[in-house]
Amino acid sequence: MTSDPKVKRKRIVRRSTSAEFQFSADQVSKASETLNEPQWLVERRNTAWKAWESLPLPTTQDEPWRRTDLRNIPADRFEAKTSDNGRVDHDITKPGVSLLLRPGHDPKLSNLDQINDERVVFVDWAMAVQEHEQLLKKHLGSIVPDDEGKFSALAAAMATDGVLVYVPAGVKLEVPLHSTLWAPGSDLAIFSRVLIVIEDGASATVVNEMASPDGDQAALHAGIVEIALGRDAQLTFAEIQDWGNHVWNFTHERARVGRDGRMDWTFGAAGSHLTKNFSELTLDGQGAQGRWTGFYFADGSQHLDHDTQQNHMAPNTSSDLLFKGALVDRSRSVWQGMIYVAPGAQQTDGFQANRNLILSKQARADSIPGLEILADDVRCTHGATVSQLEEEPIFYLMSRGIPRELAERLVIEGFFASVMERISLESVRDQFEQMIDRKLGPSV
Amino acid sequence: MATESTAATSVEPRKYDVGDLVEILCDHMRGEQRVNDWLQGVVVQADYKMVAVQFNQDVYLTDGWMVPDRVLWTRQDSDKIQPSKKRRTSKRKKTK
Numbered sequence: 274m275t276s277d278p279k280v281k282r283k284r285i286v287r288r289s290t291s292a293e294f295q296f297s298a299d300q301v302s303k304a305s306e307t308l309n310e311p312q313w314l315v316e317r318r319n320t321a322w323k324a325w326e327s328l329p330l331p332t333t334q335d336e337p338w339r340r341t342d343l344r345n346i347p348a349d350r351f352e353a354k355t356s357d358n359g360r361v362d363h364d365i366t367k368p369g370v371s372l373l374l375r376p377g378h379d380p381k382l383s384n385l386d387q388i389n390d391e392r393v394v395f396v397d398w399a400m401a402v403q404e405h406e407q408l409l410k411k412h413l414g415s416i417v418p419d420d421e422g423k424f425s426a427l428a429a430a431m432a433t434d435g436v437l438v439y440v441p442a443g444v445k446l447e448v449p450l451h452s453t454l455w456a457p458g459s460d461l462a463i464f465s466r467v468l469i470v471i472e473d474g475a476s477a478t479v480v481n482e483m484a485s486p487d488g489d490q491a492a493l494h495a496g497i498v499e500i501a502l503g504r505d506a507q508l509t510f511a512e513i514q515d516w517g518n519h520v521w522n523f524t525h526e527r528a529r530v531g532r533d534g535r536m537d538w539t540f541g542a543a544g545s546h547l548t549k550n551f552s553e554l555t556l557d558g559q560g561a562q563g564r565w566t567g568f569y570f571a572d573g574s575q576h577l578d579h580d581t582q583q584n585h586m587a588p589n590t591s592s593d594l595l596f597k598g599a600l601v602d603r604s605r606s607v608w609q610g611m612i613y614v615a616p617g618a619q620q621t622d623g624f625q626a627n628r629n630l631i632l633s634k635q636a637r638a639d640s641i642p643g644l645e646i647l648a649d650d651v652r653c654t655h656g657a658t659v660s661q662l663e664e665e666p667i668f669y670l671m672s673r674g675i676p677r678e679l680a681e682r683l684v685i686e687g688f689f690a691s692v693m694e695r696i697s698l699e700s701v702r703d704q705f706e707q708m709i710d711r712k713l714g715p716s717v
Numbered sequence: 718m719a720t721e722s723t724a725a726t727s728v729e730p731r732k733y734d735v736g737d738l739v740e741i742l743c744d745h746m747r748g749e750q751r752v753n754d755w756l757q758g759v760v761v762q763a764d765y766k767m768v769a770v771q772f773n774q775d776v777y778l779t780d781g782w783m784v785p786d787r788v789l790w791t792r793q794d795s796d797k798i799q800p801s802k803k804r805r806t807s808k809r810k811k812t813k
Contacts (some may be wrong), residue, residue, distance in 0.1 A: 673769075673790040674743065674778060683767075 294348045296462070298322055301430045304353075308402045308433055313410065317419065321429035324420035331423060340607045340639055341549050341578045346521055350460045351493040353431055356485075357458040367480065368700050369449035370395060374434050376456050376463050387448040390441075395450050398435035398466060408439055412470055416499035417527045422551065424523035428464045428495040435466035438479055442472040442503065449478040449698065456483075459490035459519060466497050469510070473503035473531070480511045480701060484544065488519035491546070500528035502536055504558060509537045511701045515708070516544035518573060524550045532558025532587070539696050540596075542569040542577055543708040553582040556590035566695045567596030568705050570712045571604035571636075578607040583623055585614045585651075591622035597692045598629050599685060600636035601712065611643040614651050623653040630688050631661050682713055732793050733760050733768045738801035741770050741789055744777040751777065757801050761788065768793055 301322045305315045331338040355377025370388055372395065373381040380397040388395065394405055401409060419429035436452040456463045471477055483494065494516060502508055508528075516522055522545040530536050542548060554563045563583065571577050583592040598606050612623040629638035640657035662684055670680035689709060696702045733739060740755040747754070756776065762769035772787045791798050 670790065672778070672782070672785060673788065674776075674784060675790055679792070686766075 294351065296325075296351075296353060296427070296431065300353050304431055304433050308399050310402055311406060314402065317414070318430050321419040321426045324426035325423065325430055328420070328423040328426060337551070337580055337609070338549070340609075341547065341576065346547075347491045350491055351462040352460055353462045353464070354458075356456040356461060356463070367449075367451040367453075369451055369478075372397060372436060372450070372452040374436070374452065374454045374465075376434050376454075376461075384448075389447060390444045392441045393444060393446060394437055394439035395452075396437050398433060398437065401435070401437035401468075405437060405439065408437065408470065409468070412468055412499065412501055413466075414499075416501055416529050417497050417525050419497075421525055422523075424495040424549075425497055425525040428466065428497045428523075428525075431462070431495075432464035432466045432497070434464065435468070436481065438467075438469040438471075438477065440471045440475040440477045440506075443474045444472075445475065446477040449480060451480040451482070451700075453482045453484065455485065456492070456494070457485045457488070457517070459488040459492055461488075461492040463492065463494045464496065465494070467499065469498075469500045469508065471500075471502045471506040471508050474505045475503070476507035478509040478698065480513070480698065482513040482515065483522075484513070484515040485517040485520060487517040490519060492517070492520045494520055494522045494524075494545075496522075496524045498524065498526035500526075500536070502528065502530045502534040502561075504532045505534060506531060507535045507537075509539075509697060511539040511696070511698055512541065513701065513704055514540075514542040514544055514548065514550075516548075518544065518546055518575065520545045522546075522548040522550075524548075524552075526551065527553040527555060528563070529555045529557050530561040530563060533560040534558060535561070536563045537697065538563065538565045539698075539701060540565070540567040540579075541701070541705050541708065542567075542579070543571075543712065545575065545577070547576045547578075549578045549580075551580045551582075553584060554592060555584040555586060556592060557586050559587045559589050561587065561590045563590075563592040564695070565592065565594040565596075566692055567594070567598075567608075568689065568692050568708075569596070569598040569606060570600075570708055571598070571606055572601045572712050573604060574602070575604040576607075577605075579609070581608070581610045581625075583610075583612045583625065585612070585618045585621040585623055587615075588617065588619045588621065590618060592624065593622075594625040595692060595695065596627045597689055598627075598638065599632060599688065599709075599712070600629065600638055601632045603633075603635040605637045605639075607639045607641075608657075609639075609641040609643070610655070611645060612653050612655065614646040614648045614653065616647045618648045619650040621648065621651040621653070623651065625655045627657045628688070629657075629659040630685065631659060632685070685709070685713065731763060731765060733798065733800075734763050735760050737763075738804075739768075739770055740799050740801050741772075741776075741791065742797040743789055744779060745772070745774060753779075755799070757803060758789070763793070766793060767791070768798060770798070
């Protein structure tokens with residue numbers, strides 16, 4: 274007599290988000306009061322708050338969020354408050370002019386005298402509101418609308434920390450500007466804004482870093498990055514996301530490049546518990562160029578989700594995206610990229626490539642490239658790979674006396690070499706290499 | 718743009734460079750016996766990270782396999798490489 278095989282099913286318990294965010298309209302008013310904002314900014318915040326309240330929390334039913342599940346977000350724990358003591362464990366000695374932001378603490382600006390033109394603005398958000406209201410009025414929300422997403426609305430309503438960079442027409446800024454948002458603490462909610470305006474014929478190099486040490490309990494960061502490049506303007510922009518492994522990180526970023534402008538955007542992510550990042554590079558003017566380099570390395574149970582979009586809105590524009598990532602342990606990455614070519618944007622070159630290296634059996638990478646081309650004289654390519662370490666180069670290295678562990682490390686470093694070569698800033702490259710070292714453990 | 722260096726390897730200091738006489742801690746033959754000791758070789762390739770050292774006798778991996786072409790690789794900062802304390806071991810014949 275045969276009995277039916279018994280199938281044991283592992284019961285997966287998924288908690289639905291019953292917890293509610295505890296933010297209130299009073300906190301929005303308090304943010305405005307803290308910065309002593311003019312009425313138009315107060316109204317902006319209130320409108321953004323209404324958008325936050327009306328927009329539903331994204332679910333996996335929404336296409337952009339299909340692979341990022343927020344059901345376990347401990348929403349009721351986050352509190353808009355001052356970050357832990359002002360002590361900075363992070364290395365903030367950076368070349369150039371540096372601005373250190375710590376939520377609830379005074380900002381620290383160093384080497385400002387290195388800026389060779391006094392019309393250049395590099396200030397924290399409070400100073401921007403007080404002294405550069407017209408710049409904010411002109412540009413704030415013009416690139417990333419406050420209500421673009423649930424979390425952009427939250428950031429727009431609550432942000433009191435941020436950076437304003439303004440380089441007037443024709444000014445070639447020699448020295449790099451480096452801002453660091455350092456926010457240690459648990460049960461904490463951090464909101465930030467970055468607004469960079471590079472006018473016609475001007476050029477600058479800006480590094481924006483967000484970091485914290487690992488925390489015991491969850492924390493939240495919601496941020497908006499807006500970048501406007503004028504005609505013939507040039508910007509080298511590097512972002513470093515190095516949040517502690519307790520941070521739920523949500524960002525909306527967009528750069529708009531004018532005629533013959535050039536944007537070199539570098540993006541590195543090694544931190545956070547979960548990241549959902551929407552980034553867009555919009556080439557608005559004829560002849561605009563964009564180069565986009567991404568690096569990510571996840572371990573533990575990290576979940577890094579990057580959504581990129583290259584928009585070619587005018588003829589003779591070119592964009593070149595290369596994102597490379599490695600994953601260990603049970604970590605997961607999602608990269609979803611799209612090249613959009615608008616009708617009439619002829620003679621466009623658009624490239625995108627995403628390469629992933631999976632270093633453990635439990636890690637997973639989802640890579641979804643996409644093209645939407647509405648012009649007929651363009652050159653666009655896309656490619657995505659997910660691979661594991663190849664035995665052959667490891668064997669070759671071992672045949673020359675290199676121990677296996679070191680051989681694997683060298684192959685991983687080699688995998689990222691093409692990304693590192695595209696990064697013009699040595700300090701950023703060094704920082705990315707340190708991130709790789711940290712993820713792989715002590716050197717053999 | 719930025720005042721920083723833009724070349725990937727321009728400022729990386731190199732401890733060892735091509736032509737340097739070095740010693741590597743490796744398996745090799747001394748008389749009839751295989752030993753693990755310092756052996757002199759010459760750097761034939763070097764970058765900011767790695768060094769390739771050529772020997773004039775057979776060298777072996779610790780699991781016994783002979784190393785192809787007698788060339789071993791090591792990291793610039795490895796503790797298994799050091800500058801040679803001796804002069805060149807191969808003596809040239811003097812012509813009278």
